[in-house]
Amino acid sequence: MIACCAIISMITCTVAVAEQSTSLYSTVLGPGNMELGINQRFRYEYLDEYNIKKFGTGHDDNVLLSRTQLYLKYEIPHGPSFFLQGQDSRFWFSDDINKDDYIQQCPYYNDFDLRQAYIEWRKIANTALGFKAGRQTIGYGDGRIFAGGSWGNVGRHLWDAVIMSYAIEKVKFNFIYGQKILFDWNEFDGDHYDYDVYSLYVQTKPVSGHVLDLFYVLKNNDDSANGKDELTVHTVGFYGKGKWRQLDYNATAAYQFGEDGPDDIAAYMMHAQMGYTLPHRFQPRLSAGYTIGSGDDDPNDGDKKTYDGVFGGIASYYGRMNLFSGSNLEDLQAEISIKPCKGVSVSLDYHWFSLAEKKDAWYYCNNKAMRKDNTGSSGSDLGQELDLICKYKVNPHLELMAGYAFFVPGSFAENTGSSEDAHWGFTQVTISF
Known part of the structure; x- marks a missing residue:
């Protein structure tokens, strides 16, 4: 903790000097503007009875994470822009995680x-057409379908992709083709997952203050030569959000169909949340929500009914401790948040998790089955989680963040293995200019 305080003090002084500029360096170059920037993030985490690999470790652990991002941007007014970004991710102190344990992807480390x-x-030439091509993150809506996954030290989703867009008035069509990057902690990230992704994502603003997005995503692998089953997953659905006076809402629904080897796919996800902000100077907001990701009630009937999460994020949706991925999951959620002063926000978030289907598995943050009872006799109650998160945006260059959470296991965890309460605490500092 002393080291963390020293880092914060050092960065605060550095940022104070740099407040005159929004980036590290910016200059006019030829017909456009060139900009250099850096984003440095440190996060210290304390984890008790769980880690990024599993729940029920039987001990505690701590880790210091560092992520450095450097970028170069060149933009021509009314013309194209070019963006280049490098990233270095490292960690220290952990007894549970060793990068050598991973053949390719280590969630904490990537040179x-x-x-x-x-x-x-x-x-393009002031028309309704646009494009974005190259290595990039992809994010739309609330991030439950496409998200960059920036909370993780290395990242969750990164693409070699081409996006063609067509925008008219209140509607924008995004046509996407991409291959997802397979991170390699020891070599250049040049490999991809063995599937292609095609998508149409339509963004609309039907009336002021409201958004409605429609999407179709195809994940396809028709090459079984590598020993894996052929995979074709179609996902269709919508995302909506809006605000009316003190009330706000957001909702996402997705249905999946297709084939996974010999099995037919029939899965779904639904999320709905309603919030109310009181007319007070602290802006207290109360909200309640419900999420369900379908599970498989019979793994031997030729139908695969477990929702696969598409390419969405998880860190701020299914509990901050990242114990779940959204597959075969029901999540009842309630939250209260306040903004006591400029740049400061505090939120308290409660989750009650349960299995959507008793005979399907508890899917961890890596979307792999961690525990399962094929008989269904272990029940469906996964447990409850409480998250306290504090953020302080000191200025455009410096953000501080801290939090504490604990998870109380339910009957399913008690009947399938270790079931001690889990705890998590963290402090984080991010500097960017």
Whole structure:
């Protein structure tokens, strides 16, 4: 903790000097503007009875995470822009995680590597057409379908992709083809997962203050030569959000169909949340929500009914401790948040988790089955989690964050293995300019 305080003090002083500029360096170069920037993040975590690999470790652990991102951007007014970003991710102190335990992907460690390199032209020659091509993150809506996954030290989703767009008035069509990057902690990130992704994502604003997005995503692997089953997953659905006076809402629904080897796919996800902000200077907001990701009630009937999460994020949706991925999951949620002063926000979030289907598994943050009872006799109660998160945006260059959470296991965890309460605490500092 002394080291963390020293880091914060050092960065605060550095940022105070740099407050005059929004980036590290910016200059006019030829017909456009060139910009250099850096984002440095440190996060210390204390984990008790769980880690990023599993729940029920039987001991505690701590880890200091460091992520450095450097970028170069060149933008021509009313023309294309070019973006190049490198990232270095490292960790220290952990007794549970060793990068050598991972053949390729270590969630905490990746030597300096290319993160993004793309060209983008939002309005080609001032027309309604646009494109973005190259290595990039993809995020839409609330991040439950496409998300960059920036909470993780290395990242969750990164793409070599081409996005063509067509925007007219209140509607924007996004046509996407991409291959997802397979991170390699020891070599250049040049490999991809063995499937292609095609998508149409339509963004609309039907009336002021409201958003409605429609999407179709195809994940396809028709090459069984590598020993894996052929996979074709179609996902269709919508995302909506809006605000009316003090009330706000957001909702996402997705249905999946297709084939996974010999099995037919029939899965779904639904999320709905309603919030109310009181007319007070602290802006207290109360909200309640419900999420369900379908599970498989019979793994031997030729139908696969477990929702696969598409390419969404998890860190801020299914509890901050990242014990769940959204597959075969029901989540009842309630939250209260306040903004006591400028740049400061505090939130208290409660989750009650249960299995959607008793005979399906508890799917961990890596979307792999961690525990399962084929008989269904262990029940469906996974447990309850309480998250307290505090953020302080000191200025445009410096953000501080801290939190504490604990998880109380339910009957399913008690009947299938270790079931001690789990705890998590963290402090984080991010500097960017």
